[in-house]
Amino acid sequence: MxxxxxxxxxxxxxxxxxxxxxxxxxxxxxxxxxxxxxxxxxxxxxxxxxxxxRRPGQGHDRFRLAFSHQMHIMLGAGLPVLEAVRIFAGDLDTAHKKSMERLLQHLADGYSLSESMGLLGHEFSRTMIAMVQGGELSGNLADVFGRMHRIFRKRQETLHKLELAMAYPCLLCAIGAVLVVFLLCQVLPVFAEVFAGFGAELPGTTRLLLALSDNFGLWSALLAAGVLLALGVVQAGRKINWLGMRLGRLALWLPVWGRLKLRSEQATFLSVLAMMAYSGIRLHQGMGIARNMSRNMYWQFACDSMSVQLEQGYSLGVCLEKSGLFPAVVLSMIKAGEQSGELARMLECAGESCQREAELLLERLNVLAEPLIMLLLGSVTGFVVLSTVLPLLDLMCVM
Known part of the structure; x- marks a missing residue:
């Protein structure tokens, strides 16, 4: 097809x-x-x-983004939920159409929108279902869909920018790797035969490259085994709590990537909490909803700890400060919002501040990645070429 x-x-x-x-x-x-x-x-x-x-997760993300946007518009215009879902389902020509027909059937049977979404399986995330349930309880479902759409859109835009930022460096790395393999496997053996015929002594760098060329299969197998081992450790981290905690903490404290990841997690977390506060949902319940927006196990553990502290009577600002995951300016804004009674607005402003910083970091990474990759590839390729040319110069001087 x-x-x-x-x-x-x-x-x-x-x-x-x-x-x-x-x-x-x-x-x-x-x-x-x-x-x-x-x-x-x-x-x-x-x-x-x-x-x-159709790469993993892409179809669901686009569907959820479109669903939240259309529901915000149609519910804001005064349409009932059943009619809004029926109009949205009529415009679909994808695999999601059958799911929307099931959703319409559940709504017709008397289930609420959040209950109907929960019966569909993986079409809607648990976070999305919890947000809709909060909107139904507070009576502002259209506004919840609007805020949900903004959060999902910002998250998808950030991921798209990250994909574009990493596409060109990855392409350069792939081209550089092919070039180095060609030099090691095709060019160096020819020069080695020439050098051996003249009985010339080779420099140490050339001998090292020849050793790499002779054992290229072994080194390739070791590299592939290392990559498979790293992937296996990451997969195991999703099932083993202590390993996932350590990997999650490491991912947040890496020099550049970790800071970008941390700011993105902060922006999503604060934006979801702001939406929950606007909807009238208690903070410890909103903490559980915000927890599900992250796949980092260390961040999820921190959210669980903050939820317990909130139930024990601590303020949100104190909980965020104890976690050690938020900058001082965000903590000041949250504490000021608690004292002035404008916590929801302060959470929203803090989330936007973290989102702007994440976008600036992403732009900086995009600008710096290209020259760094070019410098690395130039150094590796130059080392290989010089190791090949220097013995020729020495041989010419001897002759």
Whole structure:
């Protein structure tokens, strides 16, 4: 089945964009004519684009982002929940359509929106379901969907910027690795035969490279084993608490990447807490919801500890200070919000401050990554080339 991207106009005169799966273009056009009176464009999406869009987690993230946005608009316009979900489901042409039909059935059977979302399995995260439940209890479900959409959108934009920032350095590393392997496996053996014929003594750097070239298979196997071992440790960290705690702490305290990760976690945590405070949900309950937004086990443990401290009567500012995960300016804003009764607004401002700092760090990483990678590749390639050229110069001087 191929994937086709279409643009058309529905019966209400609204422009519709989406994707449809079909065996060929004629079948896709025939299926579209059944629901759209006018089709403006229809073209096949490339295989690389399909694989990129279907990478793990991407489809669910986009679906949740679109769902929160549409529900915010339609509920804010005064539509009932059932009608809003029915309109949203009518515009879907993906694998999520069946899930939305099940959601409509649960709503028709008398379940609330949060209960219906919970019955669908993995279409909606536990955090999203808890947020919707809080909006139903507080009576401002449309506003909760709006804040939810802003949080998800900022998170997705940050991940997208990070992917773009790392794409070019990774490409340079791949090209550099191919070049070094070519020099070691194809160029150096030829020069080694020439040197051996003249009986010249080789420099230490050249002998080292020749040793690497002769044992390239062994070194490649060791490198692959190291990569597999690292991946195995990361996977084990998701199941073993003490290992996950140590890996999570290490990830937050790395020189550059750790600071970026820490600021992103802080921004998401504070934004979710602000939304819970606006919805009238108690802080220790909101702490459990914010905990599920993170995959870092060390951060999750810190959230659990802060939730227990809140139940014991400590203020939020004291709990955040004891965790050691927040800067002084954020702690000052939280404590000021508790004293003035504007905690929700201060949490929101603190989250925006951390988000801005995370974006600045990401831009700085994007600017510095390219010259650092070029310097590293230039050093490695230059070392290999000089180790090859210097023996030739020595041989020319002897002759």
């Amino acid at each position: 191929a994937v086709y991207v279409y643009e058309g106009v529905d019966v209400r005169g609204r422009r519709q964009l989406g994707c449809i799966e079909a065996r060929d273009r004629m079948e896709a056009a025939a299926r579209l004519r059944e629901k759209l009176p006018a089709v403006i464009s229809l073209h096949r999406r490339s295989l690389a684009k399909v694989l990129w869009d």
